[in-house]
Amino acid sequence: MKKATKVLTLALAMVMLAGVLTACGGGSKSGDTLTFGTNAEFPPFEFVTSSGVIGEYDGIDMAIAKKIADENGMTAAIENMEFDSLLIALQNGQIDAVIAGMTATDERRETVDFSTTYYTATQVMIVKEDSDIAKATDMADKKICVVQGYTGEVCVQEMGYTYEAFKKGTEAVLELVNGKCDVVVIDSATAQKYVGDNEGLKIVEDASAFESEEYAIAVRKGNTELLDKINSSIEKMLSDGTINELAVKYTEETTAE
Numbered sequence: 001m002k003k004a005t006k007v008l009t010l011a012l013a014m015v016m017l018a019g020v021l022t023a024c025g026g027g028s029k030s031g032d033t034l035t036f037g038t039n040a041e042f043p044p045f046e047f048v049t050s051s052g053v054i055g056e057y058d059g060i061d062m063a064i065a066k067k068i069a070d071e072n073g074m075t076a077a078i079e080n081m082e083f084d085s086l087l088i089a090l091q092n093g094q095i096d097a098v099i100a101g102m103t104a105t106d107e108r109r110e111t112v113d114f115s116t117t118y119y120t121a122t123q124v125m126i127v128k129e130d131s132d133i134a135k136a137t138d139m140a141d142k143k144i145c146v147v148q149g150y151t152g153e154v155c156v157q158e159m160g161y162t163y164e165a166f167k168k169g170t171e172a173v174l175e176l177v178n179g180k181c182d183v184v185v186i187d188s189a190t191a192q193k194y195v196g197d198n199e200g201l202k203i204v205e206d207a208s209a210f211e212s213e214e215y216a217i218a219v220r221k222g223n224t225e226l227l228d229k230i231n232s233s234i235e236k237m238l239s240d241g242t243i244n245e246l247a248v249k250y251t252e253e254t255t256a257e
C-alpha cells in the first residue's frame, strides 16, 4: 500500500472505531475504558499534578474513579472540562459518568441519576481574618464571590444576595485576597485547602444557613448497569475505610507546603 493510502485507511479505521466506541458508550464490559468527566479545579477532590493517580489527574475523586474502574476490569480515563459542561457531556455520551465533588441536588436529579453518597460537605464562607462576617446574613451588604454553576452560587442566589461568579475557585479566592470582594462561598473541604494556601484567610460556618450536601457520581438516566457497578464499589470503599483514608491523605497532602 502507498503511504498516503495507508494513512487514509488508518484514519478511516480510527473514525470507524470512534463510531463504535460512541455507539457502545452506554455499555461497560470488562476491558473497556470507563470515561469520567470532571473539572480538575477542585482540590482535594480533583486537581492537575505532575503525576496523578489517573494520568495528570489526582485527588480523592480521581482515586475513587480509578478504584471503580479497576474493580470492574476497566481502565479509567478522565475528560477535564468546565463544571457547567459536565452534565451536558454526560447526556451526549461524551463521558460515561461524572465525578466532580458534585452535589446530588433535586434539580440535577431531573436530568441524571446519582450513585450512593460518598462524601458529605457543606457550603462555608471564606473571609479575611479580620472580617466581621460571622453568619450568612452578614453577607447582605458585602461583596460576595462564588464559582459559576457550583451549589455555592445557588445558595447565595436563593438567599437573594447579589454576587459575582467566577470560572474557577482560585480566581474567586484571589479576588478575596486582593480585597476586591469580602467573602467567597464554596464547599468546605475545598475552602480548607484555599485557606491553607493563602495567608490571612479564615472559614466561617453557618449550619443554620447552609444545608449539608451529598457528593455522588452521576450517570445517564436509566444506566443501571453502570450505576450498580459504581454503587457496589462505593459501598465497599465506604465500609472498608478506603474513602476515609483517601480524604485524610489528600486533605493533608494538598494543605501541606
Ligand code: GLN
Residues within 6 Å of the ligand: 039, 042, 083, 100, 101, 102, 103, 104, 149, 150, 151, 152, 187, 213
Ligand atoms: N459541590 C459543588 C456542586 O456540586 C461544587 C462542585 C465542584 O466545584 N466541583 O456544585
